[in-house]
Amino acid sequence: GAGVSQSPSNKVTEKGKDVELRCDPISGHTALYWYRQSLGQGLEFLIYFQGNSAPDKSGLPSDRFSAERTGGSVSTLTIQRTQQEDSAVYLCASSKQWNEQFFGPGTRLTVL
Amino acid sequence: GEDVEQSLFLSVREGDSSVINCTYTDSSSTYLYWYKQEPGAGLQLLTYIFSNMDMKQDQRLTVLLNKKDKHLSLRIADTQTGDSAIYFCAESGGYNKLIFGAGTRLAVHP
Numbered sequence: 001g002a003g004v005s006q007s008p009s010n011k012v013t014e015k016g017k018d019v020e021l022r023c024d025p026i027s028g029h030t031a032l033y034w035y036r037q038s039l040g041q042g043l044e045f046l047i048y049f050q051g052n053s054a055p056d057k058s059g060l061p062s063d064r065f066s067a068e069r070t071g072g073s074v075s076t077l078t079i080q081r082t083q084q085e086d087s088a089v090y091l092c093a094s095s096k097q098w099n100e101q102f103f104g105p106g107t108r109l110t111v112l
Numbered sequence: 113g114e115d116v117e118q119s120l121f122l123s124v125r126e127g128d129s130s131v132i133n134c135t136y137t138d139s140s141s142t143y144l145y146w147y148k149q150e151p152g153a154g155l156q157l158l159t160y161i162f163s164n165m166d167m168k169q170d171q172r173l174t175v176l177l178n179k180k181d182k183h184l185s186l187r188i189a190d191t192q193t194g195d196s197a198i199y200f201c202a203e204s205g206g207y208n209k210l211i212f213g214a215g216t217r218l219a220v221h222p
Contacts, residue, residue, distance in 0.1 A: 012187065042116070042157075042200060042212035059209065091154060097122070099143045101210060103155040 002026065004104035006092050012110045013082055021077045021107045026095030032075050033101060034067055037089040046090075049075065082111045116213035123219045130188040132216045134201030137182060141203035144177060145210065146186045149198045158186070158199075188202050188218075196220045 005024045013019050025032050027030040047060040049069040060066070064082075079086055089108050093101040097110040115137045124130045129185040136144065142163050147155040161168045161175045161184075168175045174187040188195055198217050 035210075036211075042214040043202075044212070045209040048209060056209075071138070075189065093155075099160065099204065100157060103147075105152075105154040 006104040010108045018080045023075045023092030029094035029096045031095045033093040035091045084111050087111045118216045121217050127148040130191045132186045136203045143204045145202040146198040193220050199218040
């Protein structure tokens with residue numbers, strides 16, 4: 001079946017602009033996660049959604065970052081006033097059971 | 113705090129076994145994971161082990177867990193060029209997130 005999809009696959013933006021990254025989880029998966037992978041580093045947790053519960057935003061690095069999940073399915077990660085240090089690959093994952101997360105291909109964000 | 117560490121690079125000859133090591137700090141982690149990332153691709157879940165197990169084998173993959181030393185390893189038997197990738201160790205930081213190491217780049221040469 002279809003896996004987690006993310007769009008766009010690549011995004012180049014200018015410093016100070018806002019960007020939106022999209023994630024379509026696997027159908028039927030109630031949990032959705034966003035991670036960030038900076039060059040040469042492991043993945044950093046950003047935010048977690050589970051059903052209708054309030055999201056866990058403890059990993060968001062600043063108030064320029066926000067995310068929403070509409071209808072318990074698609075999620076959008078928004079970065080306002082982008083900075084060069086925001087350049088990274090943003091990965092989305094979904095799970096049906098909390099111990100198995102399936103990842104999308106990621107969005108590579110480059111801030112010039 | 114929570115931390116996962118791995119060596120950054122491993123080079124092996126095709127046909128040999130590869131052993132990738134990882135240490136973690138959170139003794140309350142319920143599950144420990146190995147993910148594989150090929151160039152330009154997302155993370156692929158390879159295998160995971162429940163914290164009350166010592167070993168798990170799945171075809172060419174063997175996971176060993178030493179809970180006392182908080183040490184996890186992944187052995188790949190008969191390593192092939194298609195195994196070249198970055199391998200990430202991760203621990204479950206509660207129900208809502210995974211804590212990843214920086215990844216070990218495995219290079220397989222003829």
